[in-house]
Amino acid sequence: MKIPFVKKSSLTKFMKIPFIKNSGISRIIPKTSKVAASPGTISYIWKKRENRVKINLINYNETVYNEQKLATINDVAVFDKEKSTKWINVTWVHNEKIIDEIGAHYGIHPLVLEDIANTTLRPKIEEYDNYLFIIIKIIYFSNETHEFEIDQLSLIIWNDYVISFQEADNNVFKWIVERISNKKGKICRLWSDYLMYAIIDAVVDQYFFAIEQVSEKMEELEDELMLSADKKLLNKIYSIKKEIVYLKKSIWPLREVISYIQHSENKIIKKNTSIFIRDVYNHTIQVIETVETFRDLTSWMLELYLSSVSNKMNEIMKVLTIFSAIFIPLTFLAWVYGMNFQYMPELSMKWTYPAWWGFCIFLTILMLVAFKKKKWL
Secondary structure, eight states: OOOOOOOSOOOOOBTTBOOOTTOGGGOSSOSSOOTTOOTTOOOOBSSOOOOOOEEEEEEEOSSOEEEEEESSGGGGGGGTTSSSEEEEEEEOOOOHHHHHHHHHHHTOOHHHHHHHHBTTOOOEEEEOSSOEEEEEEEEEEETTTTEEEEEEEEEEEOSSEEEEEESSOOOTTHHHHHHHHTTOSGGGTSOHHHHHHHHHHHHHHHHHHHHHHHHHHHHHHHHHHHHOOOHHHHHHHHHHHHHHHHHHHHHHHHHHHHHHHHHOOOTTSOHHHHHHHHHHHHHHHHHHHHHHHHHHHHHHHHHHHHHHHHHHHHHHHHHHHHHHHHHHHHHHHHHHTTSOOTTOGGGGSTTHHHHHHHHHHHHHHHHHHHHHHTTOO
16 A cells, blocks of 8 residues: 655664664664763763764855865864854764864753763753754665664754764765755755754655655555465564654654744744744654554554464364364264174175265265355355
């Protein structure tokens, strides 16, 4: 069943529960913990990574566009006095020292830095004196592994600065960079709040791509389910059901985040950006409703699978019952003439044996005709 989309564009084993292999969806509890650590301790939580952290700066307005890679966060100081929007994108957040340096440079609260390093948090928004802190989840379908990946994205928004912390290099914001470099659209004329909207909108667009992949997988499952129901198919249904559950878990809180931004009176959020925030809120609701529909469909598919297995078992039992019913009178005849009493007259007759077989065959055919007439076959 194809789920129509209306949009402007498109677990490893944990304990003994089967999850999609190597998928970010399997994030149930952290791989490492901060037991007994003091609040504000920057400790990266998730799987070990060896990638080198990249700090990329885009400085832009209607007439200016500069993009460069920074060796350290201190290199951004030369742009501080410019009347432009500065977007600092930090890719790979496993280096706690770099997060601490960025926090010290911009005076970011230690609890915010702690949350940036902890990549297992649910989406949320927090409001501080002069900036907003947002956590959302990037969901995308990996063409290499053919599995879903869920990465955390942390945003810190000032009036003219946006710092984004990406857990991995997933190339989600490529089209935003292209629009800025080509000076297309409103993004070059507006400030950091519009850039925040563009980033969130790009993330929501990825949700639509992801659920399209889920839709295709569900279509394949539905076709397989109509043909046959075996144990492998049951594992696939459970697997996709778990995918949908964790998609919902990652997407559902985003509605609260966007709703908070939409009704916020913070000076960072300008009035002319509110209409765009409302638009991305509607898209988020659509994604959530689609995921809910998928969850209902997987429940229906599971019920259909169990019903198919039950019907298959009933067919087998019906055949076995018919065979048993046929052999009951034949068994009775064999039992009677197997007693070998001395004065049984049939035993001495010449045609007794072929007559016995003929009667058994006749009786079998008669019972099959009767079963067919009653539509038991």
